[in-house]
Amino acid sequence: MPANFKAELVACFGQPVAENPTGAMQEAAFAALGLNWRYLTVEVPPAKLPDAIRGMRAFGMRGANLTIPHKVAVIEHLDRIAPDAALVGAVNTVRREGDLLIGENTDGKGFLRGVRTTAGVDPKGKRVAVLGAGGAARAVLTELALAGAAHLLVVNRSIQRGEDMVSDLASKTRAPIEFQPWRDTWQVPEDTDLLVNATSIGLYPDVNALVPVDLSAAHAGMLVCDVVFNPPETRFLAAARRRGLPVLDGLAMLVFQGMIGFELWTGRQAPETVMAQALRAALGLV
Ligand code: NDP
Secondary structure: OOOOOEEEEEEEEEEEOOOOOHHHHHHHHHHHHOOOOOOOEEEEOHHHHHHHHHHHHOOOOOOOEEEEOOOOOHHOOOOOOOOOHHHHHHEEEEEOOEEEEEEEEEEHHHHHHHHHHOOOOOOOOOOOEEEEOOHHHHHHHHHHHHHHOOOEEEEHHHOHHHHHHHHHHHHOOOOEEEEEEEEOEEEEOOOOEEEEEOOOOOOOOOOOOOEEEEEEOOOOEEEEOOOOOOOOOHHHHOOOOOOOOOOHHHOOOHHHHHHHHHHHOOOOOOOOHHHHHHHHHHHOOO
């Protein structure tokens, strides 16, 4: 076989981007499968995003991740947007199909895969409460709506933001979805099957912040999820654990969204254990 020194390229574009650990997870996966692929973590300011996407095309790159502040701005530079990414209104992953660059959103899909495979819960027919109305909440809610959740309740501090998101998702997905403003400590309704913290409360460095929720009415099987992955054991999850409730941390979501990206780019099954271990090591958790 002739020598082949050409590597396939994937990148993460963001600003700031230096502390983004995704590259460690993806490079470990490429190495584990013997793929001559590279994942580059690249700082791209907003004004240079069009050039970065043109660069992707010029270099024949196989895909990319987009992070802050590019997830919405990238859409107009792509050739097609996957239907669920269009519903979310944001793209965190780009894949190549021939010469076309397709926008995907793997955040909500990664969350859903964690709920199904790690926690063993099928959201179909379940009553869900989501705290937050930002980008992560919207991605999670979109996939839960598409997965057939019976009822979605959104709780958010900013009333306008919460109401706008809920009316938009209601019109686009026809899911039964309702909004409640978040004042003081929020009481979780006893019929809730799945509770998700999709706010940034508890995110490093503010690790002592506790999501103001009263879990006392929760039924014993209510799954409690947090999207915050640094630290993975937030005070919110620790409080749920103390009550004996099943929990799913934000690290699972991050690993699964990365696995979905890997699979979209390479067409190969992503090595879950390798990726989870690389991510934990990159975050200094082992
Ligand atoms: P946004 O800035 O878009 O939204 C933040 C949300 O948190 C808003 O709903 C905001 O409410 C709420 N919030 C923040 N502080 C408070 C507070 N003190 N009290 C009440 N509500 C508060 O952020 P994202 O949605 O992009 O990210 C949210 C979290 O999700 C981050 O921690 C991020 O790291 C994590 N994330 C994790 C992923 C994973 O794979 N695990 C993937 C993507 C994100 P308001 O509208 O009132 O301001």
